[in-house]
Each structure stands twice: as structure tokens, then as C-alpha cells.
Amino acid sequence: MSAAMLLPLSSRLRVVSVRAQQLFVRIRPHFPLTVSGLAVLAMALLALQGFGYRRMDLVVFALTVCALSIVTFSALMVTLSGLWLRQRLRRITADALPPCQAEAGFPNETGFRLPALAWLPLMTLEWRVIAPDDFVTINRINSDDHTQDEEITPWRRCRSNQLVRLFTLRDVLGLCRFSWRQAQHMPLLVLPQTGRIRTLPVLRSMESEDGIPNPAGRPEGDRMDIRRYAAGDSVRDIMWRVYARNRHLNVRLAERSVFHSDRTLAYLVTGDADEAAAGVARFALSRGAIGSPWVFGADASDDTATSLAAALPLIAGSRPINAALRQSTPDYGLDRFLNRQGSTQSACIIFAPATPGPWTQRLQKTLQSQPGPFSVVFSTDGIKDNKPEPWWRSLILAQPAAAGTSKDSQSTATLRQLMTEFHKLGAHVVMVDRQSGLSFDQHLKRV
Secondary structure (H helix, E strand, C coil): CCCCCCCCHHHHHHHHHHHHHHHHHHHHHHCCECHHHHHHHHHHHHHHHHHHHCCCCHHHHHHHHHHHHHHHHHHHHHHHHHHHHHHHHHHHHCCCCCCEEEECCCCEEEEEEEECCCCCCCEEEEEEEEECCCEEEEEEEECCCCEEEEEEEECCCEEEEEEEEEEEEEECCCCEEEEEEEEEEEEEEEECCCCCCCCCCCCCCEEECCCCCCCCCCCCCCCCEEEECCCCCCHHHECHHHHHHHCCCEEEECCCCEEECCCEEEEECCCCCCHHHHHHHHHHHHHCCCCCCEEEEECCCCCCECCHHHHHHHHHCCCCCCHHHHCCCCCCCHHHHHHHHCHHHCEEEEEEECCCCHHHHHHHHHHHHCCCCEEEEEEECCEECCCCCCHHHHHHCCCCCCCCCHHHCEEHHHHHHHHHHHHHCCCEEEEEECCCCCEECCCCCEC
């Protein structure tokens, strides 16, 4: 007996259902009739059988025959024209397109151009990019040379060497269609948005010396550090003589007995709603917020980078672009990264999403097993209030949110719990909101 026969009835039905769905998805683009075409065909056949033959209604008979002729002729013309266009487009897509570096959320022209094909008899050709995913495709017609230029708008970061397009040829009545997929070589690098981030707190981790194990503890030393007064500072630390001269409030603090690490390690951990974390990592590397020199790594790749030009492809390629891969757990490679770089001699800054997931427990085990020190930078696209709004207010004040922002926002309770768990492990925790550009400490106070 086969293995499929040994499964329970529910499992066998589930397997049959999955196979049927896969077969339907595979056959659907090649089926020439649309839903409207099937409806017209079914109604024409029923009317022809019920009124044309049984009651010998000549008017209904003529109308149904005309409807069947139109559907048949449309299906034949669309199929033959689609087969001819597919062969013609294979020669066009055989040439590689120039490399394209884009940013998520902004339109870009790929360089793919087709003639307007105005000579098609009562048919229109349209296409869209289906791989990589999360792309919006607009086909613009140039009135000067009567051509169509392709414009794509990616909404999330990705890295790919080809574009896969779905071409669809339809008749003007919407009764029939002919679809096919074609791939074209094109090096594509889509970088994440940095949002409204303009500044970041000092992310460069510190290592202790002179016997102070924890840099976050109370520093001991001479009162040498001077900075501007901030809310919460003691009145005793204010330099009143300086204030009397220039009317500026400055405070004198004891210097911290710490020193900067000679080399900083930075790593991007991916997970659900990790687009904000990738954007913060890109901003920190491009603005030098982690100091210099540094070594950067990311999930889904064992490569490392020591320059911005080499780090950007790692950030873009940290997200799987295949729908099947996106459902699986991303490859967590922080432990391998630390073991190769020698974490005992360098501090490490970790960029992570503010959404709890499978990566949370793995990162906690890494912080417990590795010596550190560590700084964890959580990133989110908006912070929601814990109080639920009344249903009538959501109906009246409902507004369409931007793509990739509202669905990735987190509540204050979730953020506070996540940051508290990692703060207890001895890591320096920072929260960055990409939507507003603000940074917060472990107590969700603005820094």
C-alpha cells in the first residue's frame, strides 16, 4: 500500500485539497475564459437549450447563437494573438536590463519598453511584475513615439537578479484572456526607507575598564563631563556661575570610567515586520552612528561587510523574496557571526524588529551565552496607545494608512515588555520609531 493510503481520512482530504489548489493555480493563467465569459457562456447554453430548442423561440435562438459565436471568436483570437506575442516578447526579454538601485516607496523606471500595439483587434495587453513581490507596476504610454514604459514601485526591500512579469492579453468585452509569465535578467537592489529619522542616539557600545563591570551603573571619577541641562538632572549639578554669565543651563557630571571599543560589530536580525529595523540599520551605517571601524552582518547570508557599499546589499538581501520562503523562519546567523569575528574583543550592536517572534528566544540565548557587551536597537513603524478607540470614532475618522506603516506598528505594552526582557539580560536597549523619527529608552522615554 502507498503512503498516502495509510494516512487518516482528514489528512488525505487535506492533501487532495492542497493538490487541487496547486493544480488550479497552475492552470488558471492558461484558461482562456474569464468569470464574465463563463457566465455568458453558461447563460447562452441554458437559454439555447430551454428556449431555443424546446420552445423554438427564434429570437432567443439568434441571440444565443450570436453570444456563443462572440465568446468562441474572442477565445480563438485572444489565444492565437497571445501565442504570437509570447514568442515575440521572448526575443525582447532575452536582452538583460541595466542594474537598478531603488528605494522602497519610490517609483523607478526599469528600462523595459514595448510598442503600444494599437493594431491589436479589439484586445489590450497589460503586464505587472510578480517577482520580486510587493511591487506596483504602472505602464505609461508615451505619446511621442507610441511606446509603453514600465515603472515599478517596490514597497519592501529586496535583492534579485531577475524580474518575472505576468503578461495578460484581454479582449475589450472582458470575456477571454491569455496569460503567461516571462523572466528577464536585471540586477535589482531595493533599499529600505529611513522614514523620518534624522538623528540617532549614540549607538556605539562601550566597554568598561578601571573595575566598573557595568557602564550603565553609577560612574565614579572626577566631575569633568559637561553637558546641557535636561529634565531630571539634579539642581546641585547645575553650573550657576556659567548660567549667570550666558544664561545657559549646563550641568557638570562625573566622567564615566569606560572606553570605546576598537571595533564595533553590527548585525541585523530579521523577522516579522522587520522593514523598520532594516531602515534604521541603513541609516546608522550611512550616518556613522556606530563609529568606525565596524563589521556588519545580516540574516540570510554568511557574508560580512566593512564598508557601506558592501553592507547595503546585505541589508536588502536579508528578506526572502519568495512567498514560500517568507512563510518559513528566517535563517538566524548571529551566533555564527560572533564566533567568526571574535566577540570577546568587540562590542556588538543588534538591529531587531519590535515584533516578538521566533528570533526573540534565539537572541536571548545569544545574549546569555556570549560575553558582549550588547546594544539592542528595536525598530517599529508607529507606537499605538493601549486604550482601544470607540468603534464609532474608527468609522468616522477612518483614513487609509500608508503601505507598510500601520500594520507594522506596535502597542506600548508589547514594546515595554520586549525591551524589559532584554534589559534584564544586561543589554543596552533603544527603541527607534521610523514613522516619527523619535528614539526611546527602555522606559519608553524620549532620548
